[in-house]
Amino acid sequence: MSENRLALSLFWRTFILLGLLLTVGIVAWVQTFRALEFEPRAVQSAQQVASLVNLSRAALRYADSINRVTLIKALFDQESITLKPSEPADSYQPFEQNRFTRTIAEELRSRLGAETVVAGSVNGVPGLWVRFQIEQDLYWLQTDSRRFGTMTGRLWFVWVGIALIATLLGSIVIARLINKPLKELSFAASRIRxxxxxxxxxxxxxxxxxxxxxxxxxxxxxxxxxxxxxxxxxxxxxxxxxxxxxxxxxxxxxxxxxxxxxxxxxxxxxxxxxxxxxxxxxxxxxxxVELVPVHVATVVDKAISQFRDTQRIRITSKLPIDTRVMADETELGRVLTNLFENARRYGRNTYTGVTNVEVSYARVGSWVVLSVRDHGPGVASEKLSELTTPFFRGDAARTAATGAGLGLAIVEKALQRMGGDFELANAAGGGLVAHIKLKRAP
CATH class of the missing domain: 1.10.287.130 (Signal transduction histidine kinase, dimerisation/phosphotransfer (DHp) domain)
Incomplete structure (x- = not known):
């Protein structure tokens, strides 16, 4: 039987192309945003830390010992900032771990002086540590480094996920709007057909x-x-x-x-x-035509009963009684009658002069394929596709009888009306075989 070619519908092609286009746009937008957002965020973070250091330095320089303790406690309570003297035994880890932190450290040194130390941890305590000098004394200022970090991967994932979902939904809406009139046109054209x-x-x-x-x-x-x-x-x-x-x-x-x-x-x-x-x-x-469940064996038997002259044609059927297809019983009977008549006229055995016809079936997925085969001379393979053309006649071996030349054309047209398919082929052992493909009834 004819092969079913895998093809996407216009809706899915439009949806996939729109989805890919918008997804690529989102990825490009994210990369552009990250590139444009990186340096301003680093400079802004460094400015905030430098302002805290300068304010703390000025406050500590002009405060007496009692007010200095109060100031340090207020900064810790309100801004989560720790101020403590730097000891010679303090150990620290550099703050520069990646491009972002290196930019912050460089910006801080440019604002506070080249001798400024920027650390990621001091004595095992993590954070953003800045060591500065007040007269001859050194102090550490500690603040939470997470306040100055870039957007986390989880946050990026959430935002990109929301954008992708919105993209998919938008693609579905746009694809439906584009394809709705085309789908209506396709349906109307199928009704015309x-x-x-x-x-x-x-x-x-x-x-x-x-x-x-x-x-x-x-x-x-x-x-x-x-x-x-x-x-x-x-x-x-x-x-x-x-x-x-x-x-x-x-x-x-x-x-x-x-x-x-x-x-x-x-x-x-x-x-x-x-x-x-x-x-x-x-x-x-x-x-x-109105399609209803039809018992194939019953229709075949009725069509066979019209050909009783066993001196000219003998028909054998191998169909189970429970096989049903979606068809019009009258149309299906006309199809079978035309095929039997075509076999009687053109499929006679060369030696006996009698036409032997076999009717069989096969189930292919949701379809039932009826096969009507004779044991005549067959048809040249290059002419098989033309046998359903109105008024066309094959080679001389199959044109011994007279007729209108419409039998197989009527068969093909009737099957099209019932949503089926029709195919002719030369049988392996000789003769012509006609395949009738109809939807299996539930």
Missing amino acids: GGEYDSRLDESMITREIREVNQGFNRMARELAKVEEDRAVMLAGISHDLRTPLARMRLETEMSVADEEARRNMVADIEQLDAIIDKFMDYARPGE
Whole structure:
């Protein structure tokens, strides 16, 4: 059977492309923001620490011993700042650990003096420590280094996560807005393909291009409906006007022709003309069908019962009675009858002159595939795709009988109306096999 090609719908392609575009934009924005935010934050942090050092230095220089203790306690309680004398035995770790902390340390030395010491911990106590001098005494100022750090990875993750979620939601909304009119157009076109010409699209869309497409589609649907109506009236008239003289000719032939063989041949010709008219009417039948669960074995048995002449055709069926498909019973019966008739005419065995037909089935996922095979001469592989073309005839081996050349075209059209598929192939052991693919009924 034909392969199903994996393809994304237009909605998902639009969504993925928009999502990728916006995600790349967010990543670029984050990197740009971090680059632009890095140096100003480092300079601002250094300025704050330098101001604290200068204020502390001025306050300690002009305060007596009692007020100095009070000042130190107030700074600790209100600003979480510790001031303590520097001892020669103090051990400290450098504050410069990365680019950000190095920038802060350099900015502090440029503001407080080159001799300023900036430490990340003193005597094992972490923090931002700055050693400064008041006259001949050295002091440590300690503050929490987290107050001057960059945004943490967790905070970045939260903000970027919120931005990505907003991006995905926005992409869904935009993709739906873009694809909604296209989806409506696709649905309306599928209804037109199925023979329903009453589909109408909104002609008051804000987007000018979509509005013009909808107007053109509606105009096309109206014209197709008119053409279909005219065709049905014309074919009905032709059928009526041809059958009346044919019936009269048959009556006159049976009454006026004396020769028995000539009369029989003339009646057969008239019956063939009448059958050809039926084929034309079947091919021009309107497209609306109602799909219901149908027992395949029952329909096949009814179609087989119409071919009782075992001297010309023998049909065997291997179908379970519980297999059901979604179809129109009349249409499916017409499909099978046409296939059996096609096999009777063109699939005769070269040696016996009898057509042997086998009907089998297979379940493929949610589909049921019926196979109708004869054991005739088959068809040249390059002509298989043309057998369903109206009025086309294959090679001489399969054109020994007369007909309208519409049988397989009617089969393909009927299966399309029922949402199925039709495929022809040469069987491995000889003969032609027709595959009918229909949805399995629940």
